[in-house]
Amino acid sequence: MSEVHQPVSEDAAARIIHTAAAVGAPLVLRGGGTRSLARNDEGHEILSSARLSGIVSYNPAEMTMTAKSGTPLADILAALAEKRQMLAFEPLDLRPVLGTTGNPTIGGVFATNASGPRRFVAGAARDSLLGVRFVNGSGDIIKAGGRVMKNVTGLDLAKVLAGSRGSLAFVTEVTFRLLPVPETAATIVISGLNDAEATAAMATALSMSVEVSGAAHLPETVRGRFLGGDLPAAATVLRIEGLSASVAVRAETLRAAMASFGAVSMLDADATDRLWREIRDVHPYADGTLRPLWRVSVAPTVGHQLVAALRLETGVDAFYDWQGGLIWLRMEAEAEAGLLRHFIKALGGGHATLVRAAPGILATTLVLEPQPDAVAALEARIKAKFDPKGIFSAGVTG
Amino acid sequence: MPDKIAFLPPKKSVLDRRDIIVSDLADLLPKGCLVSEPRGLVPFETDAFIAYRNVPLAVALPETTAQVAAVLKYCSGYGIPVVPRGAGTSLSGGAIPQADAVVIGLSKLSRILDVDYANRTATVQAGVTNLNISEAVSADGYFYAPDPSSQLACTIGGNIGMNSGGAHCLKYGVTTNNLLGVKMVLFDGTIIDLGSKALDAPGLDLLGLVCGSEGQLGIVTEATVRLIAKPEGARPVLFGFQSSEAAGACVAEIIGSGIIPVAIEFMDRPAIEICEAFAHAGYPMDVEALLIVEVEGSEAEMDAMLAGIIAIARRHGVSTIKESQSATEAALIWKGRKSAFGATGRIADYICMDGTVPLSQLPYVLKKTGEIVARLGLRVANVFHAGDGNMHPLILYNINDPEDAARAEEAGNEILKLCVDAGGCLTGEHGVGIEKRDLMLHQFAPVDLDQQMAVRAAFDPQWIMNPSKVFPLEGRPAA
Ligand SMILES: Cc1cc2nc3c(=O)[nH]c(=O)nc-3n(C[C@H](O)[C@H](O)[C@H](O)COP(=O)(O)OP(=O)(O)OC[C@H]3O[C@@H](n4cnc5c(N)ncnc54)[C@H](O)[C@@H]3O)c2cc1C
Numbered sequence: 001m002s003e004v005h006q007p008v009s010e011d012a013a014a015r016i017i018h019t020a021a022a023v024g025a026p027l028v029l030r031g032g033g034t035r036s037l038a039r040n041d042e043g044h045e046i047l048s049s050a051r052l053s054g055i056v057s058y059n060p061a062e063m064t065m066t067a068k069s070g071t072p073l074a075d076i077l078a079a080l081a082e083k084r085q086m087l088a089f090e091p092l093d094l095r096p097v098l099g100t101t102g103n104p105t106i107g108g109v110f111a112t113n114a115s116g117p118r119r120f121v122a123g124a125a126r127d128s129l130l131g132v133r134f135v136n137g138s139g140d141i142i143k144a145g146g147r148v149m150k151n152v153t154g155l156d157l158a159k160v161l162a163g164s165r166g167s168l169a170f171v172t173e174v175t176f177r178l179l180p181v182p183e184t185a186a187t188i189v190i191s192g193l194n195d196a197e198a199t200a201a202m203a204t205a206l207s208m209s210v211e212v213s214g215a216a217h218l219p220e221t222v223r224g225r226f227l228g229g230d231l232p233a234a235a236t237v238l239r240i241e242g243l244s245a246s247v248a249v250r251a252e253t254l255r256a257a258m259a260s261f262g263a264v265s266m267l268d269a270d271a272t273d274r275l276w277r278e279i280r281d282v283h284p285y286a287d288g289t290l291r292p293l294w295r296v297s298v299a300p301t302v303g304h305q306l307v308a309a310l311r312l313e314t315g316v317d318a319f320y321d322w323q324g325g326l327i328w329l330r331m332e333a334e335a336e337a338g339l340l341r342h343f344i345k346a347l348g349g350g351h352a353t354l355v356r357a358a359p360g361i362l363a364t365t366l367v368l369e370p371q372p373d374a375v376a377a378l379e380a381r382i383k384a385k386f387d388p389k390g391i392f393s394a395g396v397t398g
Numbered sequence: 399m400p401d402k403i404a405f406l407p408p409k410k411s412v413l414d415r416r417d418i419i420v421s422d423l424a425d426l427l428p429k430g431c432l433v434s435e436p437r438g439l440v441p442f443e444t445d446a447f448i449a450y451r452n453v454p455l456a457v458a459l460p461e462t463t464a465q466v467a468a469v470l471k472y473c474s475g476y477g478i479p480v481v482p483r484g485a486g487t488s489l490s491g492g493a494i495p496q497a498d499a500v501v502i503g504l505s506k507l508s509r510i511l512d513v514d515y516a517n518r519t520a521t522v523q524a525g526v527t528n529l530n531i532s533e534a535v536s537a538d539g540y541f542y543a544p545d546p547s548s549q550l551a552c553t554i555g556g557n558i559g560m561n562s563g564g565a566h567c568l569k570y571g572v573t574t575n576n577l578l579g580v581k582m583v584l585f586d587g588t589i590i591d592l593g594s595k596a597l598d599a600p601g602l603d604l605l606g607l608v609c610g611s612e613g614q615l616g617i618v619t620e621a622t623v624r625l626i627a628k629p630e631g632a633r634p635v636l637f638g639f640q641s642s643e644a645a646g647a648c649v650a651e652i653i654g655s656g657i658i659p660v661a662i663e664f665m666d667r668p669a670i671e672i673c674e675a676f677a678h679a680g681y682p683m684d685v686e687a688l689l690i691v692e693v694e695g696s697e698a699e700m701d702a703m704l705a706g707i708i709a710i711a712r713r714h715g716v717s718t719i720k721e722s723q724s725a726t727e728a729a730l731i732w733k734g735r736k737s738a739f740g741a742t743g744r745i746a747d748y749i750c751m752d753g754t755v756p757l758s759q760l761p762y763v764l765k766k767t768g769e770i771v772a773r774l775g776l777r778v779a780n781v782f783h784a785g786d787g788n789m790h791p792l793i794l795y796n797i798n799d800p801e802d803a804a805r806a807e808e809a810g811n812e813i814l815k816l817c818v819d820a821g822g823c824l825t826g827e828h829g830v831g832i833e834k835r836d837l838m839l840h841q842f843a844p845v846d847l848d849q850q851m852a853v854r855a856a857f858d859p860q861w862i863m864n865p866s867k868v869f870p871l872e873g874r875p876a877a
Pocket of ligand 1: 445446481482483484485486487488489492493504524545546547548551552553554555556557558559560561562563564565612613614616617618619739740827828864
């Protein structure tokens with residue numbers, strides 16, 4: 001068993017890191033421990049944010065919150081729900097897919113830049129992050145950013161920490177912006193489209209002035225896993241949110257425009273809420289298996305081409321979010337990293353992250369997209385500026 | 399005006415080699431792409447922070463990314479400072495050169511390379527102006543959201559340099575939220591691509607670092623930005639109040655209520671008078687403060703949103719409510735607002751502050767600002783992006799009177815400290831440049847700045863990229 005440090009203060013965390021840096025001892029940074037991929041952390045000491053917990057300040061009128069990094073996401077969502085506010089980027093919960101337990105923390109959410117279906121209107125987690133406090137690999141306590149929406153005072157270190165997966169620094173506190181929960185929501189469903197038709201339909205919907213806040217395509221192979229099997233056929237789904245009067249008007253406009261693509265129906269606010277949670281959390285692949293699961297990000301219009309190309313070569317199942325630009329891709333057997341990345345490149349670029357796989361496959365696959373040499377070198381230099389002794393590298397995989 | 403804000407002392411080794419450098423650069427660039435004659439250099443002496451100026455060593459105006467790379471490679475080889483420049487509209491001195499610097503101007507990189515409606519992206523060269531992007535896609539029903547008031551002139555490269563915002567950023571976010579990728583050249587001439595048409599990029603968020611880095615991390619030569627479908631309709635509405643505090647409190651309540659209009663702009667009486675005289679926008683003249691609130695969507699949506707906003711405004715004693723009745727009227731309302739700086743410049747010299755404060759602090763900071771300026775015997779006009787707390791006090795002074803100028807600078811410094819102390823920051827969208835450089839330690843501890851400078855050095859170990867900016871000259875790591 002590895003030793004787990006659970007500092008109760010930022011100062012205590014800094015001391016632990018300082019000591020580790022002095023002897024060059026690796027520390028694996030951990031939030032709620034919901035990810036299963038820290039395959040290299042065997043034997044290394046763990047630095048956990050579990051006891052750095054609590055909402056430091058919540059100002060609903062300013063739509064900002066500051067919380068210690070180990071605060072359970074559930075606590076934050078509960079506090080926000082009371083004031084009808086939300087995290088606009090819809091953090092996803094991958095526990096069912098990964099088959100892990102543990103409580104996701106707000107620090108972990110930002111460390112993975114986890115972002116759900118509203119991505120293309122509300123941005124990713126990084127777009128909501130206003131400020132951070134962190135301890136770097138030398139044990140210095142540092143703050144970056146602030147608590148106001150607009151801030152260009154110096155380099156935006158908060159951005160580079162978002163999504164850095166514990167490779168740069170131990171984040172102790174985050175300040176983020178909030179949005180009001182929309183008064184209501186509805187989903188337009190176009191039934192029976194194939195992937196290419198769905199892509200065209202989604203592009204059309206997003207070219208309209210109706211402010212679609214979610215655009216996903218759930219092909220025939222997965223549709224049965226949504227809404228308890230209620231979707232009658234492959235479903236291309238478009239979400240609209242806002243004031244009731246306005247949602248009704250926009251839904252009608254959208255419905256009329258989508259009729260030329262296929263049979264159109266509509267889901268009410270409750271079904272909408274459930275469906276988009278299931279999309280967000282990759283429900284179809286919470287299948288109790290360890291079959292390789294990829295998260296692929298490409299230009300929206302090429303998503304279906306990528307899947308079609310892969311299908312000719314290997315067994316794959318997939319569904320699409322972000323207008324087709326985010327593909328959740330489950331391989332039948334092997335991870336096929338080389339093949340996948342080859343096609344991504346051929347189709348204009350993007351990247352793939354292996355989210356889940358059996359240990360044997362994980363150990364032999366590049367989980368994160370490799371970078372071109374010049375960018376990789378730059379990243380290495382940046383990393384060295386945060387963590388000169390390289391003590392945070394151990395557990396970083398996916 | 400005395401040169402109070404210092405630049406790094408010019409490197410003698412560079413100045414001494416001036417002629418050789420000029421002739422070497424001429425070899426690297428096509429004809430007509432290098433400026434080295436004294437008269438030709440004058441337009442590059444300063445930017446919109448006109449109180450300071452320096453003649454650069456030379457100005458390179460490359461036509462391609464490869465030429466940018468060649469010049470940077472050459473300059474880094476000899477330790478020659480480089481100052482990237484877009485349109486030179488920076489209000490913080492971000493583009494002001496120094497005597498030993500080669501300015502790299504991006505004005506010739508002015509082509510729109512690709513417009514992709516299905517993916518809603520545009521890829522443009524760095525010297526394309528902000529407004530050009532929206533104009534190029536407008537007929538097809540799209541726009542590029544961040545809209546600095548300087549959008550007619552400023553470039554997308556400069557917008558990325560400063561992470562610029564604008565009136566409509568309340569709903570759509572600032573540059574960093576609308577940027578998908580860049581092609582950029584590092585200090586040593588290495589060309590890298592960050593991001594793509596995909597919404598997410600792999601690895602560390604280097605794009606997030608580059609945005610707002612004020613030309614210190616590299617030179618952007620191409621950018622891929624997001625396009626947004628134009629709303630069905632948009633309607634600006636004027637709300638007049640009898641005090642700035644009431645208007646400020648109204649803003650805080652609108653946002654707090656969960657209504658997020660596209661824009662909430664604020665003007666106090668001096669600003670209203672200046673803008674009305676210039677644009678004849680129909681602003682009410684019998685109020686102390688004015689909010690321009692813009693809502694968008696279908697008629698029904700706009701009506702619903704406005705009903706909520708009007709109810710709140712009434713609680714704060716609104717004395718005038720005026721809806722624009724036509725597209726022409728709406729355009730005039732925005733013309734008045736967007737020409738605020740230019741119109742002010744016609745009646746006096748001014749420096750424009752840019753602190754951001756938490757919304758609850760708006761009334762307090764407005765009051766204090768008035769007191770600071772009055773104590774120093776100056777005048778102020780406030781015109782700013784109220785919805786996100788981004789204040790722009792314009793401090794009016796006479797640039798030819800050194801004492802007046804010194805007092806204006808003092809007032810500016812006090813106001814920015816006030817913003818920081820109220821829980822805000824020194825700059826919301828104009829950048830630190832040289833203007834706020836020496837105030838950085840008011841907002842950050844030395845250790846915070848050390849970490850930023852360390853990251854800066856990962857990009858530019860020699861500190862040749864726009865080196866006099868952003869970070870206090872003292873306390874820098876040895877290059
Ligand atoms: C009247 C007026 C109104 C304004 N209104 C607004 C407003 O509403 N909102 C707002 O945010 N700003 C506003 N500004 C400020 C200014 O217009 C912005 O900062 C703008 O983005 C600067 O663009 P530019 O092309 O003029 O860049 P420059 O002033 O030339 O440069 C700005 C900075 O970016 C760097 N830079 C320029 N090009 C590149 C590049 N290709 N690669 C890397 N670095 C580069 C420069 O070194 C410098 O540090 C206003 C200015 C004026 C004069």
